[in-house]
Amino acid sequence: MIISLNGFVLNDPNSVNAAYLDEPIEGLGLPPIRTSSGNYSGRDGGYVGSQFYGMRLITLTGQFFGTPATLETTRRNLAAAVATSSVAMNITTNAGNQYLVNCNIDSLDMPILRSINQAPFKISLIATDPTIYDNSASGLMSVTVNPARGGGITWPITWPITWAAGSQPTTVNNTGNVTIYPTITLINKMTNPSITNQTTGQFFTLTGLTTTAGDTLVIDMKNRTVLLNGGSVLPFVTSSSSWWPLLPGNNSINLTTADGTDTTVATVSWRSGYRGI
CATH class of the missing domain: 2.40.30.200 (Elongation Factor Tu (Ef-tu); domain 3)
Known part of the structure; x- marks a missing residue:
């Protein structure tokens, strides 16, 4: 060794x-x-x-x-x-x-x-x-999460008709045997973003927060910080929000916003870990 x-x-x-x-x-x-x-x-x-x-x-x-x-x-x-x-x-x-x-x-x-x-x-x-973290190249994990929206058409109807595809929650696989608190990065335009780990039933929501194209929001679940372009926006976090972790195995992650024109996507990043060698 x-x-x-x-x-x-x-x-x-x-x-x-x-x-x-x-x-x-x-x-x-x-x-x-x-x-x-x-x-x-x-x-x-x-x-x-x-x-x-x-x-x-x-x-x-x-x-x-x-x-x-x-x-x-x-x-x-x-x-x-x-x-x-x-x-x-x-x-x-x-x-x-x-x-x-x-x-x-x-x-x-x-x-x-x-x-x-x-x-x-x-x-x-x-x-x-x-936690003993996996320090190999494959141990640093990152998954893109798109907003979950229903498919169909937008009312009132405009021509030509566009039938939008729906999107579902994203599966995030924590390959280690330890519960890990990830870092979540959201970019671009968003209104009242909420990101949920449906596997644990916990969610993290910011109410009253609106961003524009080029903005970057970083949620550090482990260190319990929320930074918009480097500045803290903790007052926007709802009192019912949780600093949630990724359980070992598959986690179902759902991202929603309050405005259908929002363009944000989220990146969930973490390093897998173990209790012992």
Whole structure:
């Protein structure tokens, strides 16, 4: 397994770092589970409430090898790579699969030993988002959703008669085994757009919002932001709206607007994810 931390490569014999990992690599299985539980009063047994995944703690231990000069340089380079507000942990498994974990540094220990050609290290990382994302080219998914409208003719009738084709909700397939919150981008003219995940029954609606050709509306379901051309339009979000996710498997996504002349289309983007490797 090859791991890189903000570009600093570990466990790769072709890397100039000569930094190799020891066993075990901890924290890449199922993340900690937060459980609300208690005992029944006056009778046997107890209850378990809702369960949620907690933050993921990842521990990497290993050794640097090289001359005294290269060891010192490598140690400095590793410290500089992880001493940031966020750490992108890229993983390539022995099977050739690629994953991404978004982390923060918890600690980095690099004790100095008597040996002049070897030095140990231990890195602890915290992943506030416990999802391990598919970092392959096929893991980044994007599906276009057109407004769902009924077919037929427009009244009053104008000649020549145009019989418009109807459109149905779009099927979006989340190929991972984790519920994922997507980013939805809508462009061009729209009036009171509403986008619904019919599989979960949740919808996201903006009332009183009207845009024109060339405008871009970005709904980030994970970070709970709505930006029109870069500026927040959260006040237009209805109180009954939900920041909805994509369930594993097929999801039926429906886009509607209030004006039949609207030209908007939506792009639903996400990266598939897993609970463990």
